[in-house]
Amino acid sequence: MTEVNVDVSGPNKSQTWLMFDRIAKTYDPLNRVLSMGIDNSWRKKMARYLPEGESLTLLDLATGTGDQLIALCRLEKRIQNAVGMDMSEGMLEVGREKLKKVSLSQPAELLTGDATDIPAEDNSFDAVTITFGIRNVNNVAKALKEMHRVLKPGGRALILEFALPSNLLFRSLYLLYFRRILPWIGSKVSGDKQAYSYLNESVEAFPYGDDFCQLMRDAGFQKVKANPLTLGISMIYQGDKV
Secondary structure (H helix, E strand, O other), X not given: OOOOOOOOOOOOOOOHHHHXXXXXHHHHHHHHHHHOOHHHHHHHHHHHHOOOOXXXXXEEEOOOOOHHHHHHHHHOOOEEEEEEEEOOHHHHHHHHHHHHHOOOOOOEEEXXXXXXEOOOOOOXXXXXXXXXXXXXXXXXXXHHHHHHHHEEEEEEEEEEEEOOOOOHHHHHHHHHHXXXXXXXXXXXXXXXXXXXXHHHHHHHHOOOOHHHHHHHHHOOOEEEEEEEEOOOOEEEEEEEOO
C-alpha cells in the first residue's frame, strides 16, 4: 500500500480557531444563506452511515456550534451519549446556548478539545464525526490517527467535507461562486473578508475523493468509502476500526 504524499498541514492552520471566534455570532445564519440550506440536508444524511448497534456513543470533532451533533441526536435515537469538541470557545458558546433550547432525548455536552490531541481514552466511542472541519486542522494525518485511536473496535469515523465536482461545467460554475460570490457575501455580513476567502482557498487546496480515502487508510481505517453528495460538491467519507 502506497501512502499519499499530500501536504495537508497548510500554512497558519494552528490558530484557525481564532478566525472562528471572530465569526461565531454570524456563522450559523450565514451558513444557511451561503449554502441555500443544503448543508442541513447533508448533516442529516450523516445519520445513514452510522455504525450498527443499539446503543452508540458519539464524538463530534470541530463541532463548532453543534449543528452536526444536534442533527444526529435528533435523527438517531440509538445515540445514548454525545460529546462535541472544538478549539473555538466563541463557537462553543453559541452551541451551548443552542443545546439549552433544543429537546434531545440523550445527554450531550460541548467541550474544548483539539482534534489532533483528543482528550479521551482509547476505544471510547462508537462513532466519531467531523463536519467541514478536517481541512482546518493543523495536522490532518495526526487527527485521523487520533480519531482511529478513540474509536472502539467496530466503530466508524464519518467525515463530511467539501470536494470539487467532476463535471467540468458544473465545477466552473461552482468555483465562480466559491471564489467570487461567497467571499463577497461572507465579508459583507460577517465583516471578516479573510475568513470567507480562506474557505474557498482551503477547499481547493485540500485532497478529496480517492486521495482523502488513502489518507484514512494510512491512519489505520478499513472499509474506507467516499459517498458523494449534490453532484460531488461534498463527500461523506467513512472508515471503520476493526
